[in-house]
Amino acid sequence: MSARTYTGSVRVALLDDHALVLKGLIAHLEKIPSILIVGSHGSSQPFRAMLAAMPVDVALIDYSLAMDDIDGVALIKLLRAAHPALRILVVSAHGSRLVIRSLLQAGAHGFVAKSQEPDEVIRAIDAVMTGREYLPPGTVSGLADNPMARLSPREWEVIRCVLEGLSVTQIANKFNRSLKTVSTQKTAAYRKLDIGKDNELHMLRAYLLASDSEVPLK
Structure with a gap:
């Protein structure tokens, strides 16, 4: 475990809709005498109520909550507006x-992948408590390049239609393109955006639509 570089204790609150993940994080964090777990929740509403009722230094939140809960980007914006001094660390499998770029732009102070070692959460807390940003190794350089700018206008047309709920067949009919062409454009767009599945795309819906102006016109 890394040696912390701040003095005093740090009050941490956790939000994750997977109980096993919450229990694992809490068990690991409780090993650190300077970390005080003030509470944990599986949904955003009671979590936000807790933050309004007690002082918290660091919020560890998942990016992808239950389908009927708020999305991660919107939650971060709400938390930053309501609690400007709160440090927000996203711990997620996505x-x-x-x-990561969308989360940082929304106001998160760092990101820890669930595939990383548990001690990285401790290092991330240390980083944000001392005014630094924490990101997984190897991601910093890639964040400067906006993937949206790589999309062609036709690839963006396909992405917008997928976000509207259209199938590949419906998109092909709409633009009078072959199924193979639309499928190829969708695959190319997903590769450029570093997205593997449709649900990952839909989790970024608000961010992608807000970035419409960053797609080249031709």
Whole structure:
């Protein structure tokens, strides 16, 4: 475990809709005498109520909550507006560069991938408590490059249609393209955005639509 570089204790609150993940994080953090777990929740509403009722230094939150809960980007914006001094660390399995970029732009102070070693959460807390940003090794350089700018206009047309719920067949009919062409454009766009599945795309819906102006016109 890394030696911390701040003095005093740090009050930590956790949000994750997976009980096993919460229990694992809490068990690991409780080994550190300077870390005080003030509470944990599986959904955003009671979590936000807790933050309003007690002082918290660091919020460890998952990016992808239950389907009927708020999305990660919107939650971060709400937390930053309500608690400007709160340090927000996202701990998630969804760690593409586009996801991390959207979270940082929303106001998160760092990101820890669930595939990393548990001690990285301790290092991340140390970083944000001393005014530094924490990111997984190897991701910093890629964040400067906006993947949206790599999309062609036709690839962006396909992405927008997927976000609207259209199938590849429906998109092909809409633009009078072959199924093979649309499928190829969708695959190319997903590769450029570092996205593997449709659900990952939909989790970034608000961010992608807000970035419409960053796609080249031709």
